[in-house]
Amino acid sequence: MDRYRLHVNGRQREVRVPGDTPLLWALREELGLTGPKYGCGVGACGACVSLVDGQAARPCVRTVEESEHTRITTIEGLSARGDHAVQRAWLELDVAQCGYCQPGQIMAAVALLARTPDPDDEQIAEALRDNVCRCGTYPRIRAAVRRAAELARGDR
Template identity: 75%
Template sequence: MPTYRLRVNDVDHELDLPGDTPLLWALREELGLTGPKYGCGVGACGACVSLVDGEAARPCVRTVAETDGRRVTTIEGLSEDGDHPVQRAWLECDVAQCGYCQPGQIMSTVALLAADPDPGDEAIDRALRDNVCRCGTYVRIREAVRLAARLTRKER
């Protein structure tokens, strides 16, 4: 079995897994990271969104072979104490109800703000359109994205 090398949350890992193993399984089962959630398994819901080389990716449909040598960031890797601007905005706006989709929503927002530090509503909707929230907190999510953008730019 080949060995795949990943840098996950700034820690190097060598994984001896079949190449077609979904990255989500490697993150959750091999590395014990429970932030990325299993939702649909086909990349449609966004519950598992993590960053691969800084871009939003869906680990449920990405293999460890496809991710070999890449840098992966899960919600656990954003900050040690939850003080990332997007996490702070989520708390301040009281976004989560059940919370299941929130790691994916947050990681999609991090990727959005890295590409567009001042997104308008259309850009927010486009970036998060494939992240499903069963509780329907979309209004608070959009509010939190706007606040996170201001916090990231050090505005209030």
């Protein structure tokens, strides 16, 4: 086993795993961060989406080795109390059904709003098109991203 230093949610962490271990399993099983969900393991569903250097990334198709020297933010690092604008919008519009895909949806929305503070529906759809929701919460996700943009701007 090799040692890798990972910068996760503002802290330096160390994992001892083979370098080609998918980052997702290191986060979930070595660091106990189970917020990013396993949905497919091949980058096809978005349930694990987290931020890597501020960009939406899929830890299931990144290795631990290539994740060194990056800044990783999982859903746990967004706001433990759930008071980030995106989380508040998700609560206000009661988006979740089973909730399993929502950490990935939320992190994808956070990444979108960071670069496009006032997205239209097309931009929202484009940014979240590879985040699958099997319960059918898409209409609420779309509305919640718009609402999060308002909240982030300080609108009521």
